[in-house]
Amino acid sequence: MPADAGDRSAGLKGATPAGVKSIAPPTVPGPEQALPPAERYFNREMSWLAFNHRVLEEARNETYPLLERLRFLSISGSNLDEFMMVRVAGLAGQVRRGIDENSIDGLTPSQQLQRIYAGIEQLVHRQHEVLTGLTRLLDDAGIRLIGNRKLEKNEADWLGDYFDEHVMPALTPQAIDPAHPFPFIANQGTGILFSMVRASDGAQVHEMILIPPALPRFVRLPGEAACWIAIEDLVRRKASRIFPGFRIHGSGVFRLLRDSDIEIEEDAEDLVRYFRTAIQRRRRGRVILLQLQDDFDPAAEDLLRTHLRLDHALVIKSRGQLAMSGLATVVDEKRPELKFEPYNPRYPERILEHNGDCFAAIREKDIVIHHPFESFDVVIDFLRQAASDPDVIAIKQTLYRAGKQSAVIAALIAAAEAGKSVTAVVELKARFDEEQNLMWASQLERAGVQVIYGFVDWKTHAKVSMVVRREGEGYRTYCHFGTGNYHPVTARIYTDLSFFTADPRFGRDAGLLFNFITGYIEPKATEVLSISPVGVRAKLYECIEREIAFAKAGKPAQIWAKLNSLTDSQLINRLYAASAAGVEISLVVRGICCLRPGVEGISERITVKSIIGRFLEHSRIWAFGNGGELPNRRARVFISSADGMTRNLDRRVEVLVPIRNKTVHDQVLDQVMLANLIDTEQSWKLDADGTYQRTDHGPKPFNVHRYFMTNPSLSGRGAALTKGRKVPKLALRRGGATRA
Known part of the structure; x- marks a missing residue:
């Protein structure tokens, strides 16, 4: 990041710009006001759990191909992780600080946590029921999840060699005793605690192995038949190779989640530097969930509970797989007959009729593109054409989530390198994309793009592109307004709308929007937006x-x-x-x-x-x-x-x-x-x-x-x-x- 990057956010101190207020007309009293809150509204967090149950139910949808059903189970797991790390962690924080702000349905944070924890345990239990059923169907389809099942000799031999060459060098066993401080366990970290006896003197020993995140979540055995084993199961099976001279009496796999939300401080003078340090702090947040396999060794469990701060944290014991999100690796198995038939989105005929000239097509008439049924390439082509067109003088773009390999970023860099005026509003507060967005901001700035980080208190969530083009004696503004992110991966699976227009009214309003973000100039009146x-x-x-x-x-x-x-x-x-x-x-x-x-x-x-x-x-x-x-x-x-x-x-x-x-x-x-x-x-x-x-x-x-x-x-x-x-x-x- 260039040295002056922080200067752009220095003026953000003090929250929102003076004079800018949310418009919230007073609530109109109605008959619903006679009912208590619990009868007027549903609880937000319990409604979210109901949503994730619906996602999980798609894993039981027999009309879906088998691996797609496994994908929905994985999605329900990743959804639950984020819910715990943000929403539940936030409520636990309120309880710790004694904040009694009631929910929309009148519940205190403590009351909500009680209900949420019961709901999560029910959801996790249901996930394992679904996985058990899917495992049987996967067996019938020639895809085996090994788990604790007995291996054939050739399978055991191959796994032994794989473990010795690819896994063991990355592992660091650590004794848990007064001479060895309890290790830090990262957010979403998985580990194994072993209870052992040293053969030489009969001393009881506890050892912990943390699974390095760089190791594959699942390991596939070679061969046409698909056999997969979770990395933690492999480590447990081969533990005797790690601990020669010890008798292993018990072991248990655990996983934990930490509070991962980032709170913005009003006196943050340098938003970029603040987020760089906040991302590091997030990895060390309070434990909000501890998952244990149900065969977890009791002595090892007591040790964990003693060393982890588990106040207001949820502890769940469950059989088998702990991180359902990891099953996404198995979904990648090359079995096209067990997945949805690939879908190739359409490209709008009107743009093709203009020989790919997006500007000519938009000039003719407004267009709406329905993703993913119509290609996101239209959005990319719009920006690429703007970058290469000598008549384009300026591009302004909001970026909330752009993905890891962003063609949008590449187009903006190309435009800046071509001498155009390019402004990018990069939202650093896009949860779990903060680090990625910081990297994009750095690359854009090096290319000469004017990068703006918006407001401290408000996220810039609007999805807008604005291209100013010299035409005839004047200028014409072309705009794109989207309901989704400029993210090529999610654009293939999220249904969103992209609206393109050259209507001057939209162009003028888009200009006011960008002036609001970059200069705090409140739009007193707009024509259409x-x-x-x-x-x-x-x-x-x-x-x-x-x-x-x-x-x-x-x-x-x-x-x-x-x-x-x-x-x-x-x-x-x-x-x-x-x-x-x-x-x-x-x-x-x-x-x-x-x-x-x-x-x-x-x-x-x-x-x-x-x-x-x-x-x-x-x-x-x-x-x-x-x-x-x-x-x-x-x-x-x-x-x-x-x-x-x-x-x-x-x-x-x-x-x-x-x-x-x-x-x-x-x-x-x-x-x-x-x-x-x-x-x-x-x-x-x-x-x-x-x-x-x-x-x-x-x-x-x-x-x-x-x-x-x-x-x-x-x-x-x-x-x-x-x-x-x-x-x-x-x-x-x-x-x-x-x-x-």
């Missing part, structure tokens, strides 16, 4: 109030929304008020939902569903009937980078983007939003008691992901829209769904 934390909440409230007014006037009143999470009590209360006033509300909320649907007098006109499937539903969409039944041409439609969470509305820089072009409007509303609402094969319905039930497939099952994989989109098709294969029209039928 709503920007949080100063405008998204207010715009959503305005749209909800309009629907309430339509309902009171006896006109059709409807709201559709698609979100990842809905937790903000004020926004939920607005939706409750709309329901009570007669507005019909249909929500697709993939993950956490604190809104309680179907409560008489409060939310009986609100339905909530969650879609879990091959692709992770990630796009955020709002649609308001505007005096008519949805879908209709007059509907007000928006895409956004923001979820329905307080942090998105009040503590992040986000954008809410109106969709006005007819074809794009039709695709987002009549195709994307409607397909999500009528899906029956991958949907779960949320009931008023907080339980989720799989949707009945019905006589004509509909799978939203299969539909988009096999049917073209409406936008970006150019002449193909009129000459090529027609897009099957979707229709909504009250009391059920149909497809015309």
